[in-house]
Each structure stands twice: as structure tokens, then as C-alpha cells.
Amino acid sequence: MITPVKIYNDHQALSQEVSKLIVLQVSEKPASVLCLAAGDTPREAYNLLRQLASEGKADFSTCTFIGLDEWVGIPPENEGSCAFFLHTNIFSPMRIAPSQVHLFNALSREPAMECRKMDEYIRQVGGIDLMLVGVGMNGHIGFNEPGVREDLDAHVVDLDETTQSVGQKYFKEKTTLLKGVTLGFRSIMQSRKVIMMASGKKKADIIQRALEGPITTEVPASLIRRHPQNLIMLDRDAASFLEGGSS
Ligand code: F6R
Numbered sequence: 001m002i003t004p005v006k007i008y009n010d011h012q013a014l015s016q017e018v019s020k021l022i023v024l025q026v027s028e029k030p031a032s033v034l035c036l037a038a039g040d041t042p043r044e045a046y047n048l049l050r051q052l053a054s055e056g057k058a059d060f061s062t063c064t065f066i067g068l069d070e071w072v073g074i075p076p077e078n079e080g081s082c083a084f085f086l087h088t089n090i091f092s093p094m095r096i097a098p099s100q101v102h103l104f105n106a107l108s109r110e111p112a113m114e115c116r117k118m119d120e121y122i123r124q125v126g127g128i129d130l131m132l133v134g135v136g137m138n139g140h141i142g143f144n145e146p147g148v149r150e151d152l153d154a155h156v157v158d159l160d161e162t163t164q165s166v167g168q169k170y171f172k173e174k175t176t177l178l179k180g181v182t183l184g185f186r187s188i189m190q191s192r193k194v195i196m197m198a199s200g201k202k203k204a205d206i207i208q209r210a211l212e213g214p215i216t217t218e219v220p221a222s223l224i225r226r227h228p229q230n231l232i233m234l235d236r237d238a239a240s241f242l243e244g245g246s247s
Helices: 011-028 040-054 082-091 111-124 161-170 185-190 201-212 220-226
Strands: 005-008 033-036 064-066 069-071 130-133 155-158 179-182 193-198 230-235
Touching: 005 011, 011 033, 011 040, 011 130, 011 193, 011 230, 040 082, 040 193, 064 082, 064 111, 069 082, 111 155, 111 179, 185 220, 193 201, 193 220, 201 220, 220 230
Parallel strands: 005 230, 033 064, 033 130, 130 193, 193 230
Antiparallel strands: 069 179, 155 179
């Protein structure tokens, strides 16, 4: 199976194309179920999405938004949480109604139960139409860490050391990050489309391993190559270690 890889000149051009694809998705299916990653990679794409929505070029009023992952124990008011990121960058400025949003409750006393609720919710809304995922420095997708099982739905994870340390960048002060909740690879593979996005030189090595190395759970991002409707979108820096061509 050939994985479609699109390479753009820079982060801005990449973000523009990603935002256009999200707009296309909701114009083709206004009641789309979207699962959008938090993090630095898609931030500018979401800025552009907001602009397009404010110009009347995109309407998210009948979409449903599903959380991809969250740090267990971190409240949604904490600026490092995925919930805070999504509310600040997407939901609040685009006036998405709370009824349209279903995120993990990271403060639940029973995170495993939270995961079953998430699976059930996804089932009720008819599955995810489009996922936009970033790639961790260790190749994680959501919080599916190296060595993850491929047959899991939403689950609780022990965060890998790289994730614990890299994750500090989202927080104002040093924060203990031991566990996460995440959609699993079974949920990702059942999503109708997946866009995997990466930007910057620091991602070049893991992107090379994910796209040109073996498909292995040791590099979770490589598993995206098995998705039948996948699209990999990179800027030149993230693609700079790839040997194979570009488009
Ligand atoms: C965030 C998420 C993570 C990030 C990844 C890359 O919701 O699921 O897997 O996508 O860690 O993070 P950035 O984009 O900050 O480099």
C-alpha cells in the first residue's frame, strides 16, 4: 500500500492546507465527527480555521468534536491540558456548543470507565469521520506510546519518559505527568480518514522512521501507514530525512 505524503515549503503552507482539508470535510459532511489533536503542530492550522469560520467559509455548528487524549489528573483549567488547548484554540472562539464536544474527564476517579464511556459515545455518534493527529518525538500518536497494542480502543497509559519530559513544554511550571488517557489504535483505524501532520527539523528523524522504517508498534506513527484513508502532511523540515520522493 502506498502512503500518500504531501510536503509543503514551510509550517505556514502546511497549516493552510490542513485547515482547508478540515473545511472541505465539514462542507462535504456538515455533521462530521472530528477528532483533532492538541499540541504545537496543529496550532496555526486552528488559527486559520478560526479565520475561515469567521469569514463564513466554514460552519462547524453541526459537527461533533471528540477528544483524542488527555493527561490524567490535570484539570481542564490548567493551560497544559489538551482540553484547555482545544477550548482556547477552537471551541470558545468558534462558539462550539458544549453539547457538541466530548472530551476525556481527566479527573475521573475511574479513568478506565471514562475510556469505556468515550468508546460508547463514539459508537453512538456513528464513528469518527476525520482525525487529525500529530507525532510525538518518540513516535507516539495520541498517547499511544512505543510498544502499544494495536487492538485497543480508548485506554489508560503509563506515559513514556520522553512524553513526560517533552510534555513539560505545555505547562507553566514543572508538572508530574505519569498517566494519560487516549483513543487507541483500534479507534484510530476505524476512523474514516486520518491526517497525520508533522512540522520542524526536530521531527525529521521520527518521521523518517515512521514512513521509511518497518511498520511496528515500536514506532506507533508507522501504523498509520496501514490506514486505508490516510494522508501524511509534512513541512520540508519534517520531511528532510526522507529518501523517497515528495509531492
Ligand atoms: C496531543 C497529542 C500528541 C501530540 C504530539 C506532538 O493531543 O495527541 O500526540 O500530537 O505529542 O505534539 P506537538 O504537536 O506539540 O509536537
